[in-house]
Amino acid sequence: MALKPEPTAPFHSVQYALRVLECVAKHTGGVTDVQIARETGLPTGHLSHLLRMLRREGYVEQVTGGAYVVGESLVLLGSAGNRQQALYDKLQRTLSEIRDSVGAAVYISRYIDGEIKITQYADGPRAPKVNEWVDFRSAGHASAVGKCLLTQLDHNGRRDHLARHKTARLTSRTITSEKVLFSRLDNQPPTVPVLDLQEYAVGTVCAAVPITAGRSVGCLALSMPIENAHRLRQAADALNRSAAPVLLSLTL
Incomplete structure (x- = not known):
């Protein structure tokens, strides 16, 4: 599977966050934000934003005197014995927080062995998940999840996918022309969410953003009933x- 070369915005944030975590981990007795800025070369404003995110996610903690030390989340993810369960639990908590903040069901999807797979999701009574009336694996051309994953593949990767999963018409809004679909994918800015406006299912709108690092293709997505489309x-x-926090968890 070949990927498109350009990285996405969350990727850059994660690269910076990893530099901060490396610096904090190196100073076992704690390190100040001034020292972190000096060692990482990050501007103060950007560093403050990263440190807030890392504290919120439990990757660093602030101790007496304002110094930063390694947090519980980083310790758990760094433990080989229960890493997979710790990662699943961490992502599930993050997804639940995102669900509550955006008021929509949220999903993590990965492109694994040539197939679209929803690996985790968080829904609720006021944030219903989309009704999977057509297998997501066969609806990459119509769903926000699928289109977001396909944008991260090169031309040959997309052609291979569509050779196995035809562009069937699911609603009156579904793009069935490969030429039109490829043009939309090529012109999709990597920092702008991919939208699905009733292309997969009548009565549902969706959005997805890439979470890609290295050769791992993934996305973070949401869905909501059409009556909430104004949001x-x-x-x-x-x-x-x-x-960025989701991608960071997957990267560590």
Whole structure:
């Protein structure tokens, strides 16, 4: 599977966050934000934002005197014995927080062995998940999840996928032309959420943003009933801002 070369915005944030965590882990007795800025070369404003995110996610903690030390989440994810369960639990907590903040069901999807797979999701009574009336694996051309994953593949990767999963018409809004679909995917800015406006299912709108590092293709997505469509773009922007912590958990 070949990926497109350009990285996404969350990827850059994660690279910076990893530099901060490496610095904090190196100073077992704690390290100040001034020292972190000096060692990482990050601007103070950007560093403050990262440290807030890392504290919120439990990757660093602030001790007496304002110094930063390694947090519980980082310790758990660094433990080989229960890493997979710790990662699942951490992602599930994050998804639940995102669900509550954006008021929509949220999903993590990965492109694994040539197939679209929803690996985790968080829904609720006021944030119902989408009715999977057509297998997501066969609806990559229509769903926000699928289109977001396909944008991260190169031309040959997309052609291989569509050779196995035809662009069937699911609603009157579904793009069935491969030429039109490829043009949309090529022109999709990597920092802008991919939208699905009733292309997969009548009565449902969705958005997805990439969470890609190395050769791992993934996305963070949301869905909501059509009556909430007026909130979609605002929710999608909030989802975009939430992508970095999810990608960081997957990267560690």
